[in-house]
Amino acid sequence: MARLKLYTGIFVVLMALSTTQAVVERTGMVDFDAPGTYWTAFGLILVLSFVKAAFVATYYMHLRWExxxxxxxxxxxxxxxxxxxxxxxxxxx
Structure with a gap:
């Protein structure tokens, strides 16, 4: 039962990070004409993607317990x- 709670919590975190990435893209932060906004959004999405990949590798690929x-x-x-x-x-x- 403890693993189910852990995996549910990780799933919620991953969904929140994915939603944040979609909001960053859809709110117009990725504006090619405004100076600096593209690279700020790119950096933010890159960091969020790295965090999500770390969660997936650690928990869903079971590297934490290997x-x-x-x-x-x-x-x-x-x-x-x-x-x-x-x-x-x-x-x-």
């Missing part, structure tokens, strides 16, 4: 994927 070596293996794979994505983005230019 040995640290599994977590480090996951983070190594994530770093490699980000490095390859960055390299691919620069090779297009």
């Amino acid at each position: 040995p640290r070596s599994v977590t480090y293996l996951f983070l190594g794979g994530l770093f490699a994927a980000l490095a390859l994505t960055t390299a691919a983005a620069y090779s297009i230019l």
